[in-house]
Amino acid sequence: MTDKTGFSLKLKSDASQRLAVVLINVFIFALAYAILRAPAFVSLAFILLVIVGLLAADKYRIIAWVYDLFIRHKKLAFTVAFLCAMAMPLLFAPKSSQYIAHIAVMACIYSMVCLGLNFQMGSADMVNFAPAAFMGIGAYSMAVVTVNMGLSGWIGILAAIFFSCTAGLLIGLPTLRTKGYYLSLVTMALQLVFTQLIKNIPYFGGPNGITGVKSLSIGDFAFYKSYTLFGIKLAPHVPLFFFCLLILIFFIYIAMRVGVSHYGLSLNTIAQDEVAANCLGINCNRRKLFAFIIGSIFCGIGGALNAGLTSFVGPSDYTFARSLIFICMVILGGMDNPIGVVVGAFLLTVLTEKLREFADYAQLIYALVLVTVLIVRPAGLIPKRVRNYCALFNRKLRQLAEPAAPSVSEQTFQSEN
Amino acid sequence: MVPMGYLLDLIGSAVLLGCTYTLVAIGFSLFFGVMDVVVFCCGDIAIFGAFSILASYTILNGLGVTGTWPLLLVILLLLLIGILFCAVLGLLTHRFSIKPFEKSSALMPLLSTIALGTVIREVIGLMFMPVTNGVADMVAGENAVHVVSGRNPQSFPSLLSLGGSTAARNIIIVLVTVVILLLLFLFLNKTKTGLAMQAISQNKELSLMTGINVSRSIVITFVIGGVVLAISGFLVGSYQTIMSFDNGSMFGIKGFSAAVVGGLRNTWGAVLGGMLLAFVEVMVSGYVPNGSAYASILAFVVVVIFIVFKPEGIIGEKTVEKV
Amino acid sequence: MKNAKWFWATLIVLLAVALLFTGCGPQSGDGGESGDGGGSTASVVKLGFFAPITGGDSAEGTAARNAFLMAIAAANASGEYPYTIETIVIDDQGTDSVAVAGANQVVADPAVVAASGFWNSGPAAAASAVFKEAEIPLLIWGAIRDDLTNAGNYPYITRSAPTASQENSASAAVVLDDLGYTDWFIVSDAGDYGQGNLEVFTQELSKRGLTPLGSEVVQEDATDFSAVVAKIKNSGAKAVYCGSTVEIASLLKLQLYQAGVTDILFAGISGMKTPDFLKIGAEAAEGALVVSPGVDLDSTDAGRAFTEAYNLAGYSEPIGAYTPYAYEAALILLNALSACGDAPTAEAMVDAIKDSETTGIFGTTTFDEIGQTTNVATYLNVVQDGKWINYLNSEYADGTRSFGGQ
Structure with a gap:
């Protein structure tokens, strides 16, 4: 709260801080729920409001304030967010909300892929044009394991992890020799080759894709199946929705931890100046490979879950155009x-689904959004937080001065970065 | 076993295809040479040029001009219109996708021009029909020729097929490609402006200090790029006869690949890269049974191999980054 | 602490607004949670309709939607049904995931009793799973891949259009048996449409003891077929079969013509019979022979009536090869609705559709034991002087003109 022009409010008592955390959390999830549920134009209006609101919130440093507040009450913030997130599948459980549940699960899966892409594009500034291909590798692993081999979906997930990891390694290796445009072109070529290759290999169903992919299941409890509970017929998405949310929360956690760790820092350094990073003793090759591998695993798991959701994999879902949409999501x-x-x-x-009737303009809208965001606000709606080592250092000093202070723990420091 | 005529046929096809790739690739290397950025919407600008020529032709046709005026005049007029459109589009590209990112990471203009390419493509697909039909109605009234849908394939006027012969057309395409290359070479190496542009590509700060008007040179680059791409659009359109609004993305990727394989900074590299790519594609299609399915995959594999093992391209000096 | 008061006030107002919208969400649009029971007092019965209304196949999809809505509007106007029939039109964009999301949207609506859809086989296969799971019947009007109707999907998935093999065997009977071509070269695209046709036509050839002189699979966005043309020229083929859509077929025919390979039969499949094919010019397009599903609309009274009604309605999209099939699908669904009485349910519709017997433009449609139509009709078209005309009425059939390569 050093900037005098920004929003600076000091909530004195601990109770009021905690109340603010709970209310803000509930507000965020209520907004997400309303955007999902509302009819097209109301939803659109909400999305616009959210965008404008976020821009304003960033300008007046409200986002930073909320961040600080949440970090101070990390456990509470996390618990409330977790409960709110877990309430979503329940709210969309009835059969009549099936479509909204479907959009929500799709949003979860796309978020996973975007988190994966973010390691490469966001942290290390290596634009990977093939997230859809990595997603496709995961989806096809799942399909081949469950349909062609008739094994369980869990093995499919393992296969998805293995193959997307291998692919990430294979595509990561050339990146050690190339960078910038060349790297982007390599990934672009991979994306195009992936789609064409899939179409030409009969084992993968060629252009027809693979039908009847099984979703995950524990014993007889299938993750994608309609159950009847208390006489209400439920949407078939409910168990999968829970599972996807859990995975997504786990992924966000990993992404945040990586972001504040030494790895995240060195990836940022590589993005700034690779030569300098090398001189600082950062093993660039290892860090870049790490970004590619962890990113492609995220994409691969997203793809495997997507295959279970649609029970079908085909080449038309994992194309270059889809990759561009993921890039657009990350930048926005x-x-x-x-x-x-x-x-x-x-x-x-949500925007794509709500604007279905204007699908003719979808590509145009995406491209215009991308051009506008790049020019007007390249940092995106919620820009990355500036690493604040000063605060960390001061706290550490303070902690050393009064060793009995109970409220600050070691963990707080790491997240504070 | 395979007759000689077959090989000659294939070589002919490869040369022609190579010309179309080369023309787009020149755009890439011109922009990269001066600006040090990849302008990814080159293919779309070329196709936009082709569509603006097609639209003007439709309107001129309605006015009854095409039959009465000499063919050469019509072609020149159409080319002029196409060049005008593409030059303006080139300037817009510079304004919205290059200039805002002068100080940021080099990948920003790449992303931005990819997005801009999509905008151009979609605008052709969505607007071509309303615009052409509206203007045609206004200008030609009852004689207006209407276009079905902007997203459907459109037929490009066969102005170069003198007397319906494709051989003449093919020769013209190759000749014009060579002439453009020569002119561009002469411009870059013999004129003051061209040399200034090369100087900028070598070192921007130093060029500024030696009194070169950098911003003017950059604008000139984009205008010249627009001119070259308009002519490529015309030739590509004449070669294909049937055009689709989204052809630009394929030509963009192939042109970029060709430029990379040849060496991004070098105009002659674009020719070599374009020809290499075209030969790989045509020969694989021609000699491998059922090879068409794998032709473009192999072309991309060649590109990746080049990037990994010889990133400076066929022609190009190896640079080592220093602090 | 004025600041703090403002903060709390704003936060609570924002929260209240968000919760308000959350609360009133269910009533607004996406089907309330209360209507779970189905249609005991149904005053509105809904049908789903899927077509690619945007994207590469939009011409065919939009025309089909027009025809489907035309049939439903006529039924509503006739007053035969004690409820209003509404159609939820979904644009599948020819993409699998979009189709699946749309299918979820349709099955989530408790008023939906049946759906019809799909021009592309991929989206049809992907969405079939959703319909089967929701136990709502889906009648396919345009996707032709053979395995879409199968024992596993029966009785939920039925199809009123001929499959790729049914379509191709009709064409094969003419070009292989009647015209007697033996030296074939097959070109198809790498998409599901092209691959399906390639497979089926190769089977037709091998049934007659023939093997193609060569076959070539081209990418869907390819524009340069000079290598393929050179290969065809070199193979000495007397006939080319092109199992692909109009984008590729027209360019291939044009490039064959430009390379001087004119003494050859160019046979194809319904996907290329559109006005766009004729854009390559009358001379280049001359003699292309394609098979179309259904019967020639101009040859029957019902067909002429359909064309007239469609043109009267003033749609800007011309009638495509499968447009009458979308109309037929509407008729079949309407017929099944009348069999279900005053309160149709999805459950009743499943049986009503599979047992239905509907007389429409193409004669009477019934379904076999895997839900495939038994009413298979095809006819041939040929380009003559820059126009598509029925092969039987053309100068090719009466011997005035002849295809190349004979």
């Missing part, structure tokens, strides 16, 4: 900020 949300990326993915997924 805010590069190198996991929360921003998820917000971007959520907003664009």
Whole structure:
């Protein structure tokens, strides 16, 4: 709260801070719920309001204030957010909300892919044009394992992790020799080759794709199946929705931890200046490979879940155009900020579904959004947080001065970065 | 076993295809040479040029001009219109996708021009029909020729096929490509403006200090790029005869690949890259049974191999980054 | 602490507004949670309709939607049904995931009793799973891949259009048996449409003991077929089969013509029979022979009546090869609705559709044991002087003109 022009409010008592955390959390989720539920134009108006609101909030440093507040009451913020998130599938559980549940699950899956892409594009400034291909690798692994081999979906997930990891390594290796445009062109070529290759290999169903992909299941409890509870027929998405949310929360957690860790810092350094990073003793090759591998695993798991959701994989879903949409989501949300990326993915997924009748203009809208965001606000809706080592340092000093202070723990420091 | 005529046929096709790739690739290397950025919407600008020529032709046709005026005059007029459109589009590209990112990461203009390419493509698809039909109605009234849908394939006027012969057309395409290359080479190496542009590509700060008007040179680059791309659009359109609004993305990717394979900074590299790519595609299609399915995959594999093992391209000096 | 008061006030107002919209959400649009029971007092019955209204196949999809809505509007106007029939039109964009999301939208609505849809086979296969799971019947009007109707999907998934094999065997009977071509070269695209046709036509050839002189699969966005043309020229083929859509077929025919390969039969499949094919010019397009599903609309009274009604309605999209099939699908669904009485349910519609017997433009449609139509009709078209005309009425049939390569 050093900037005098910004929003600076000091909530004195601990109770009022906690109340603010709860209310803001509920507000965010209520907004997401309203955007999902509302009819097309109301939803559109909401999305516009959210965008304008976020821009204003950033200008007056409200976002930073909320961040600080949430970090101070990390456990509470997380618990409330977790409960709110887990309430979503329940709210969309009835059969009649099936479509909204479907959009929400799609938003979860796209968020996972965007988080994966963010490691490369956001943190290390290596624009990967092939997130859809990595997603496709995951989806096809799932399909081949469950349909062609008839094994369980869990093995499919493992296969998705393995193959997307391998692919990430294979495509990551050339990146050690190339950078900038060349790297982007390599990934672009991979994306185009992936789609064409899939179409030409009969084992993968060629252009017909693979039908009848099984979703995950525990024993007889299938994750994508309509159950009847208390006489109400439920949407088939409910168990999968819970599962996807859990995975997404886990991914956000990993992304945040990586972001504040030494890895995140060195990826940012590589993005700024690779030669300098090398001189600082950062093993650039290892860090870049790390970004590619973890990113492609995220994409691969997203793809495997997507295959289970649609019970079908085909080449038309994992194309270059889809990759561009993911890139658009990351840039809109805010590069190198996991929360921003998820917000971007959520907003664009809902926007696409709500504007179905204007699908003719969808590509144009995406492209215009991208051009505008790049010119007007390249940092995205929720820009990445500036690493504040000063605050960390001061706190550490303070902690050393009064060793009995109970409220600050070691963990707080790491997240404060 | 395979007759000689077959090989000659294939070589002919490859040369022609190579010309179309080269023309788009020149745009890439021109922009990269001066600005040090990849302008990814080159293919779309070229196709936009082709569509503006097609639209003007439709309108001129309604006025009854095409039959009465000499063919050469009509072609020149159409080319002029196409060049005008493409030059303006080139300037717009500079204004909205290059200039705002002068100080930021080099990948920003790449992303921005990809997005701009999509905008151009979609605008052709969505606006072509309303615009052409509206203007045609206004200008030609009852004689207006109407276009079905902007997204449907459109037929490009066969102005170069003198007397219906495709051989003449093909020769003209190759000749014009060579002439453009020569003119561009002469411009870049023999005129003051061209040399200034090359100087900028070598070192921007130093060029500023030596009194070169950098911003003027950049604008000139985009205008010249627009001219070259308009002519490519015309030739590509004449070669294909049937055009689709989204052809630009394919030509963009192929042109960029060709430029990379040849060496991004070098105009002659674009020719070599374009020809290499076209030969790989045509020969694989021609000699491997069912090779068409894999032709473009192989072309991309060639590109990746080049990027990884010889990123400076066929022609190009190796640079080592220093602090 | 004025600041703090403002903060709390704003936060509570914002929260209240958000919760308000959350609360009133269910009533606004997406089908309330209360209507779960189905249609005991149904005054509105809904049908889903899927077509690619935007994207590469929009011409065919939009025309089909027009025809479908035309039939439903006529039924509503006739007063035969004690309820209003509404159609939820979904644009599948020819993409699988979009189709699945749309299918979820349709099945989530408790008033929906049946759906019809799909021109592309991929989206049809992807959405079939959703319909099967929701136990709502889906009648496919345009997607032709053989395995869409199968024992596993029966009785929920039915199809009123001929499959790729049914369509191709009709064409094969003419070009292989009647015209007697033996030296074939097959070109198809890498998409599902092209691959399906390639497979089926190769089977037709091998049934007659023939093998193609060569076959080539081209990418869907390819524009330069000179290598393929050179290959065809070199193979000595007397006939080319092009199993692809109009974008590729027209360019291939044009480039064959430009390379001087004119003494050859150019046979194809319904996907290329559109006015766009004729844009390559009368001379280049001359003699292209394609099979179309259904019967020639100009040859029957019902067909002529349909064309007249469609043109009267003033749609800007011309009638495509599958437009009458979308109309037929509407008629089949309407017929099944009347069999279900005053309060149709999805459950009743499943049986009503599979047992239906509907007489429409193409004669009487019934379904076999896997839900495939038994009413298979096809006819041939040929380009003559820059126009598509029925092969039987053309100068090719009476011997005035002849295809190349004979």
